[in-house]
Amino acid sequence: MTTIQNIAILGATGSIGASTLDVIARHPSRFRVAALTANRQVDELAELCRRHRPDYACVADSSHAPRLRERLAGAGVGCKVLAGEAGLVEIASLPKVDCVMAAIVGAAGLRATLAAAKAGKKLLLANKEALVVAGPVFMETVRSSGATLLPIDSEHNAIFQCLPPFAAGELATKGIRRILLTGSGGPFRARARAELHRVTPEEACAHPNWVMGRKISVDSATMMNKGLEIIEAHWLFGASPQQIQVVVHPQSVVHSMVEYADGSVIAQLGHPDMRTPIAQALAYPERIDAGVSSLDLFRIGVLSFEQPDFERFPALGLAYAALRSGGAAPATLNAANEVAVAAFLEGRLPFLRITAVIEETLASAAANTPAALEDVLAADASARGRASQIVARFNSNAA
Numbered sequence: 001m002t003t004i005q006n007i008a009i010l011g012a013t014g015s016i017g018a019s020t021l022d023v024i025a026r027h028p029s030r031f032r033v034a035a036l037t038a039n040r041q042v043d044e045l046a047e048l049c050r051r052h053r054p055d056y057a058c059v060a061d062s063s064h065a066p067r068l069r070e071r072l073a074g075a076g077v078g079c080k081v082l083a084g085e086a087g088l089v090e091i092a093s094l095p096k097v098d099c100v101m102a103a104i105v106g107a108a109g110l111r112a113t114l115a116a117a118k119a120g121k122k123l124l125l126a127n128k129e130a131l132v133v134a135g136p137v138f139m140e141t142v143r144s145s146g147a148t149l150l151p152i153d154s155e156h157n158a159i160f161q162c163l164p165p166f167a168a169g170e171l172a173t174k175g176i177r178r179i180l181l182t183g184s185g186g187p188f189r190a191r192a193r194a195e196l197h198r199v200t201p202e203e204a205c206a207h208p209n210w211v212m213g214r215k216i217s218v219d220s221a222t223m224m225n226k227g228l229e230i231i232e233a234h235w236l237f238g239a240s241p242q243q244i245q246v247v248v249h250p251q252s253v254v255h256s257m258v259e260y261a262d263g264s265v266i267a268q269l270g271h272p273d274m275r276t277p278i279a280q281a282l283a284y285p286e287r288i289d290a291g292v293s294s295l296d297l298f299r300i301g302v303l304s305f306e307q308p309d310f311e312r313f314p315a316l317g318l319a320y321a322a323l324r325s326g327g328a329a330p331a332t333l334n335a336a337n338e339v340a341v342a343a344f345l346e347g348r349l350p351f352l353r354i355t356a357v358i359e360e361t362l363a364s365a366a367a368n369t370p371a372a373l374e375d376v377l378a379a380d381a382s383a384r385g386r387a388s389q390i391v392a393r394f395n396s397n398a399a
Helices: 015-025 042-052 062-074 084-093 106-118 129-145 154-162 214-222 224-237 275-283 314-325 329-345 353-362 373-398
Strands: 005-010 031-038 056-059 080-083 099-102 122-125 148-151 176-183 244-248 254-260 265-269
Touching (some): 005 015, 005 106, 015 031, 015 042, 015 275, 031 042, 031 084, 042 056, 042 062, 056 062, 056 084, 062 080, 080 084, 084 106, 099 106, 106 122, 106 129, 106 373, 122 129, 129 224, 129 373, 148 275, 154 176, 154 224, 154 265, 176 224, 214 329, 214 353, 224 244, 224 314, 224 329, 224 353, 314 329, 329 353, 329 373, 353 373
Parallel strands (some): 005 031, 005 099, 031 056, 056 080, 099 122, 122 148, 176 244
Antiparallel strands (some): 176 254, 254 265
């Protein structure tokens, strides 16, 4: 008999959360929703609680907790309401929770994701920033606690499926030559950089293949998402920067590949649907239905691959540089990107200035390697302050 897994979803109201709940609902004999969290989307979270009846619900923004309690009481839902970062950490560490889906976007989910790792959970990592910002600290926590870490990003989940059993740092001894990290190139793949000066948030968020949140969609448009994934791949798979190559693949059918020393290349293919990697990780090492249709290769017809244009997408070069620099540089890269993207989405920064903010912030990154979570958070806060100053200066100059 299959034991029912109790699942906590950090970031339940986002696109990853919705896909996770869809897969769980298809397998009520295997999975149960134990806890759901959101930032401040009270109505959406209350409705999810009404449908899935978790034991716990949490809003990261504590000011919204009274309203959530009121909404749940009105709907006859008796789950316990928690609030704030402490509430997220508590949910990620609950003894009754077997598996944690870490899907809070950005560095905001770092402490709760780390708490799940420290508690030795089966951890489904959709929050790439946890590894980008705190790679050494995070991986050491996973190793010391015995947590099971399964990547959810479609690319890293594909790489995981294409690799033999491994441990961090073992790629060279496993006969691996390269990791080929695919990316669609986003909505501006074929547009000259000179044409991107007047890009609007709506254009940047119109991804040709994937349905994603606004921040991640902008990251795809700058290809910073691929830059962050380079750093994530380094920590997940023990790959050096030289072993990680970005490949532009407009169809988003090949989700990534691994090249072996004997010349073999193993690829994972599928529809651009996040339910596939989520189902793979939830049921690992088994396979279950994800609600995704079969791949029709005859209809697809052609799969194409291109080299990335580092001039059009300077974010890629910045990510490689941050990874090679080490220390606080990856945390600085991520923090500056979050600040710059938020400014762009709010109309305070032109699209092409996003990478300019990141580059200037990186120039002031500390050289020391964060040894603990508090060091990571201090580096993150410092970089955010610096990036905010640069954004303000750009606005002042533009005025």
